[in-house]
Amino acid sequence: MIHVNGQPFGHCAGITRRSLLQAGVLSFSGLSLADAMRAGTLASTTPRNSAVADRTSVILIWLDGGPSQHETYDPKPDAPEQFRGPISSISTSVPGVQLSSLMPESARLLDRMALIRSMHHNNNDHFSAAHWMLTGYKGAGNAPTVPKVPSAGAVVSRLKGAKASGVPPYVGLPRINSVGLSPGYHGAAYLGAAYNPFSVDGDPNDPKYRVSNLSLPKGISVDRLNDRKLLLAQFDHTRQLADEMPGEEDPFRAAAFDLLTGPTARAAFDLRTESPRLRDRYGRHQWGQSTLIARRLVEAGTRFVTLTFGGWDYHANLEKTVKRMVPNLDRAVATLVDDLHQRGLLETTLVLVMGEFGRTPKMNKGLPNNKVPGRDHWGKVMSVMAAGAGVAGGRVVGASNTRGEVPKDMPVTPADLVATIYDRVSIDPETLFYDRLSRPMPIIPNGGRVIRDLF
Secondary structure, eight states, X not given: OOOOOSOOOOOTTSOOHHHHHHHTOOOSSSOOHHHHHGGGSOOOSSOSSHHHHTTOEEEEEEXXXXXXXXXXXXXXXXXXXHHHOSOOEEEOSSTTOEEETTOHHHHXXXXXXXXXXXXXXXXXXXXHHHHHHHHSSOOOTTOTTOOOSOOHHHHHHHHHOOSSTTSOSEEEESSOOBTTBSSGGGSOGGGOGGGSOEEOOSOTTSTTOOOGGGSOOTTOOHXXXXXXXXXXXXXXXXXXXXXXXXXXXXXXXXXXXXXXXXXXXXXXXXXXXXXXXXHHHHOSSHHHHHHHHHHHHHHHTOSXXXXXXXXXXXXXXXXXXXXXXXXXXXXXXXXXXHHHHHTTOGGGEEEXXXXXXXXXXXXXXXXXXXXXXXXXXXXXXXXEEEESTTOOTTOEEOEEOTTSSSEEESOBOHHHHHHHHHHHTTOOTTOEEEOTTOOEEESSOTTOOOOGGGO
């Protein structure tokens, strides 16, 4: 959803200005859906492989709160019990590489995935760490409402746009947020709200699920919307005559109408056309069905999809929590990778799974009001899963030490990960934007390098 600042005021038809703008109905001033469609205008100037990159999308699965590396992608079966934790490990399709026993589906398909086990940034604050991981730039400590720079998703939206007409370039679901802030550090910062993700709330597993943001406000039919389009065109023509400019239809306005009145985006969100068997494989829950929609969106032409799966901040009661959450994540991610592979889309879709940090290598004793052990914040090392877009299946980049405390070799930074995302979609790493004070802002911080060992 495109959010617009300012107070709503009444419209003669009983529709508020805010509701018109949020639904994408064109207005004479302020931000409209047409502004959002301008995300599709600028292309990379130095394509890595233009034929592939022009078809490449990104699906980012954001584990808000910070998942434990020990209970997911980097178990430590030989560490002392207080470090090893309560969850055992299992072998995978890659000899010598183990995963948490809660991830059997990912273990089976690890030869199509890669793991980064040496990601680090040395920050334990949710807000700073989330900003760092999503933008490549360290955020200000405890300054949750002030994103300093745009997210990787917003930059990709701004520079690459959608791959096809009729779909938003950047989508967030089931409710995009970072540390509870929506869109938070997934947003566009100084690039402007037009490049924020199209936010889709709700539970796709609900049989009544519909994307209200793609519906016209009550009382506005397609015919009436076309009447408004004609009226606006007449105003534009009058202004163009006064300016002695040739009259042309604004392509962004046309794209906004296409999104609202066309079938493409609405069809991508409609899971009723998917086979029940495939829906079962993804998991009949919010995470699984949201992941299936992400595949449908990139197939339809969306460039960047962020899935926010929260609840990973478990300072206590770790065992019960991960046994409830990790299997759902495992099934959704593994099915996504396999589904993309079966459809011939994995080569042109980069899939990433990450949170803002890892968890303390040593189990704590719980919280004052909950004495069941958990793990605390830990930015000194964490794991990231990557697949697709040329990622070498079965590859493990870097390693943590024997207790999962710090990188043992090949340390990787958030700036490196952001540089890698841009590389996969062929965005020139030397691209500069200008912030609200007209200061030049590189899209990659100094030191950020593509993680070549992934490929």
